[in-house]
Amino acid sequence: MIIILIFSLVSFLLGLILAYTHYLFPVKTDPIINKINNELPQSQCAQCGYPGCYPYAKAIINKNEKINKCIPGGSELIFKITKLLNLDKNIEDINIQNKSLVYTTVKIDEKNCVGCSKCAIFCPVDAIIGAPNFMHTVVQKFCTGCNICLLHCPTNCIKIIKE
């Protein structure tokens, strides 16, 4: 009897301590969101319709967003997220066995650039440099290959190249 009492007391106290620590240090982010965010390519290109990778990861969890919206991630990413979230659809038609990693970057055809600096505004990682009315260029090392700048160039002078 006494033993049961002692144990119930101890567990009650422990519960109190746990509750208090949780109150003191609240969990800020959902760990699963962070996990998904780690899987996303971090291009921050907004092609998924969200301002960045983290908002998209959040939307997947909180708003039941579809998981196939990230274009740079491709089918590899869909497979990873399905595995992470234990969804069991779509696995059959994803072919991951003979994947080959091809990174792409973009390149500005520097003769045709008029220096409107529209592309530089939209680059999420500051990979395009150049001043207004001067030639712009892409720093190949920083370019994530998200292709946003392609849509904004009025003279169509940005090309995709394989790294």
Add this chain to the structure above:
Amino acid sequence: MYYTLLIKKKYNFSGGIKCLSINTELDNYIINYIPYPKEFFVHVKYNTLKKNMLRVKINQKVLCGEPLTFGDCLSVPIHAPTSGLIKNIEFNSNCFGINKENIKITIISDYLDQWIRLKKINNYKLYSPQSLIKIIYRSGVVGLGGAYFSSSKKLMLSINKVHTLVVNAVESDPYITADYCLMNNYLNEIFIGCEIISWISKVKNIFIVIQEDKIKLISQIKLLIQNKPLFKICIFKKKYPAGSSKIIIQSLTGKDIPYGQHSIDIGYLIFNIATVYAIKRAVINGEPLIQRIVSLYNDKNHLSKNFLIRIGTPINFFLNYLKIKNNLDYMIYIGGVFMNNILIDLNYSISKDINCVLIRKYEKKTKKPINYSCINCGYCVQVCPVNLLPQKLYLHSKYNHHEKAKSSYIMDCIECKICEKVCPSNIPLVKYFKREKIIQNEIDTEIKRKKMFFNHFQQREARILNQKTIVHENKNDFNNTNLMKFSVLEKTSKKEFVNKQEIEKNIRKEILRSSIERAKLKK
């Protein structure tokens, strides 16, 4: 047994397998020369990012020893093995090894063998270590034991960090005799090479590591080092695999070198004997590295010979010269009995990292060895020289548990193939490990890329925020705390704050998105 008295202690390591010694006649160790072929194929390995390394054009005349490529921080220049005309430069001739692209330079020899002017140095002590390292770099010396790591970089890293130079005279494979042959013929030059290295990196002692069966050589070295306090000889048990630098350090000091670290970090500098010889030739004679000693090992009649070969000699020519013509009857491997890789293209040439050509008579296998499943017998665990658990690694790599495989130290495996040899179930363990290692490297680069992108993104956010604060400070109608909310990340985590600016921003974003969609439709 006079030599056993001289030996105090034999160094040993756990695992590994003992090898039978073969009956070798003495004349097998003499260096043989072969004539120069008409065409040399020089292969340059390159990374995709560094394409403008070439220094020569097609139809250009080159002299012997002229550099063909520019080096960079990772790779050293490669030199023309003979004088002649450059006939062709091919890219991506993928004939040996997976995932390695290379440039193939074809040189037609004019049989004159004209050298460039060599700059000889008689007293190397007049030069500073840095300039000596530069000479070694320009001569294109790499680790000739098979590591292909630039020696100049190794020396550069080692300055003021190491206390011991370990000269590795242990053969990487038990039946290769290239190193032994080199020591028999050029012992004095090797000693000069050791002194040059000790002058560059200021080591306090030099260990010469050698295996126990080279009795004559050991006594010869002992005589030579009698009045040199710097030198010491360490004798290893004859076992496979002793040639790996990881294992040598482990048995000398008892310390493990984890993956990603180098023996330099714990104060030991390791050089293969052939590399030491190449360094001596580079510094004293001013010669670039254009030839090396290659063992030919024939499985059937134990006819092993050593050849001094120019780098770039096609293996086809080499075999033709030796009258091994019927290639259907033979299987040609690169590397010794254990480390063998089958050679697909006979036009592949001797490169700096080939130390043995193995010829085996082709046997038609009557039945394929069946790969049974692992029975947890633990034989592989007992023999692994770096104390890994191959059965565990096998399971993890087979079922794609990449994180678990990494945490059980798959990157420490030296691919010695011993575990494969002893496995009773015939599992090709090392094949799995190699594949897993490639995947691990891919994962690593992926993670690095992600981190880099995220950092750039954050920097941009900070920059934009900075610009905004400057603008608003001028206007003087907002505090900084409110402005913090404009950052994308900040905004998405706290949403209760809505004001005029934010609505404006949302509208702008809406316009942007619709414009993107329009553009997509247009495409």
